[in-house]
Amino acid sequence: MKTKFSPATLLAALIAVGSFAASASNAQTHSPVEKTKPCFQCNATGEMKCPGAGCKDGQADCPAPCIKLRTGVWKKHPELNRPDPSETMQDTTVSGHRIQVSSHHEGVYYVWANGAAEMKTCPTCNGTTRVQCKTCAGKGTVKCEICEGKKIVPESWTAFDCPRMRNRPTRYKLKDGRELLGRKISAIGSSLRIRTEAGDVNLDTADIVSEEK
Numbered sequence: 001m002k003t004k005f006s007p008a009t010l011l012a013a014l015i016a017v018g019s020f021a022a023s024a025s026n027a028q029t030h031s032p033v034e035k036t037k038p039c040f041q042c043n044a045t046g047e048m049k050c051p052g053a054g055c056k057d058g059q060a061d062c063p064a065p066c067i068k069l070r071t072g073v074w075k076k077h078p079e080l081n082r083p084d085p086s087e088t089m090q091d092t093t094v095s096g097h098r099i100q101v102s103s104h105h106e107g108v109y110y111v112w113a114n115g116a117a118e119m120k121t122c123p124t125c126n127g128t129t130r131v132q133c134k135t136c137a138g139k140g141t142v143k144c145e146i147c148e149g150k151k152i153v154p155e156s157w158t159a160f161d162c163p164r165m166r167n168r169p170t171r172y173k174l175k176d177g178r179e180l181l182g183r184k185i186s187a188i189g190s191s192l193r194i195r196t197e198a199g200d201v202n203l204d205t206a207d208i209v210s211e212e213k
């Protein structure tokens with residue numbers, strides 16, 4: 001018996017092919033989902049240490065000129081016979097008068113009044129010498145700048161190079177046709193040491209045709 005397709009079967013087959021083609025082209029209009037991995041910068045926490053100047057646990061140095069043990073020159077003065085042997089002093093000037101301030105008086109400032117230096121508590125830091133950091137609002141951490149708090153990054157991003165890095169490696173084109181992606185770590189005369197992802201490479205500036213960031 002001869003096999004014969006009825007027009008209806010043929011039509012059904014054509015529709016099936018057609019709808020398959022349609023769904024395939026549909027799939028192509030969506031960009032493929034990029035593979036991701038945990039962020040290498042923040043260990044997938046989404047947060048990083050605050051980069052604010054002097055920020056430690058969300059506290060930064062008081063911007064007012066109050067007495068701080070971290071600034072200026074502090075010296076011991078045994079000749080003053082102060083009761084605390086660890087006390088140090090700093091020379092400073094108040095309204096043109098030279099005075100010595102004590103390491104016991106952090107977080108204060110002096111005004112000249114009635115012929116003497118008068119001590120006042122710094123109103124900016126309340127005498128603590130520290131204020132809330134503006135960058136992190138006292139939190140001590142900010143959103144990770146690599147993953148922007150998402151905790152994941154595209155598979156291709158590495159700690160060596162990724163688009164959100166501030167100091168991206170340079171692409172060196174060499175005379176022999178090679179290309180190196182790396183960061184210059186030292187330069188002595190014309191000899192350069194370039195750190196690539198695979199390790200350090202020594203080059204002479206004469207080997208380089210061009211370099212681009």
Ligand SMILES: [Zn+2]
Nearest residue numbers: 062066122125
């Ligand atoms: Zn202060």
Ligand SMILES: [Zn+2]
Nearest residue numbers: 050055133136
């Ligand atoms: Zn901070």
Ligand SMILES: [Zn+2]
Nearest residue numbers: 039042144147
């Ligand atoms: Zn991150």
